[in-house]
Amino acid sequence: MAVSTPHKAMILAAGRGNRLRPLTDVLPKPLMEVGGQALIEHHLLALASAGVTDVVVNHAWLGEKIETKLGNGDAYGVHIQYSAEPEGGLETAGGILQALPKLSDHSAPFLVVNGDVLTDYNFAGLAKMVLPDDVLAHLVLVPTPAFKATGDFGLENGRVVAEGEWTFAGISVLHPSLFDGLIPGVEPLAPLLRQAMAAGKVSGEVYSGLWDDIGTVERLEAARRHYQK
DSSP: OOOOOOOOOOEEOOOOOOOTGGGGGGGGGOOOTTTTEEEHHHHHHHHHHOOOOEEEEEEOHHHHHHHHHHHHTTTTTSSSEEOOOOOOOHHHHHHHHHHHHHHSSSSSOOEEEEEEEEOOOOOOOHOOOOOTHHHEEEEEEOOTTTOOOSOOOETTEEEEEEEEEEEEEEEEEEEEGTTTOOOSSOSSSSSHHHHHHHOOOEEEOOOSSSEEEEEEOHHHHHHHHHOOO
């Protein structure tokens, strides 16, 4: 019997973090600290705990500071490869496409985590998830937070649909075939996901535990206060 091995993971860390300025004028958003650790360090430790030891980190703005902070990943129990992008970044799909040779042999899915979210989600289930043949992506959804007017997606019979009450958590398992035909360059992920949803090829789950999108100074300070309790 073949042994299921943990997927590789990618942490998206290339965003400029404009809504966190002036903090992000001197420090990239994934290095903002909550609970004594940078946001990206929380992810690395959680991935290692789930058995995921091969991690790709993309970066653009102040990316050298991310590499200096994290090094080769030994301190977190993982091996890190970096995917450097132009200063303006390549958007999510463009960044993943550039990093794809480091993530998959074009047959294995991989785990993707936004570097600017804070969560206690257990990655163990996703780490060895086998996607059905008709599924190109599996998304983790969360209850829509108060700072958002509407949700991103819905969930019907285990499949994600383009409209609904849930918010995408920035945590997913993606199959490399999702990016077939994509031209290298600046490309967002949402259109690819919505196209796959329209074909019924995106599965999902809802997570109701700790999850915060650290997108503004106010939400960063709120997260820090939560960790001090």
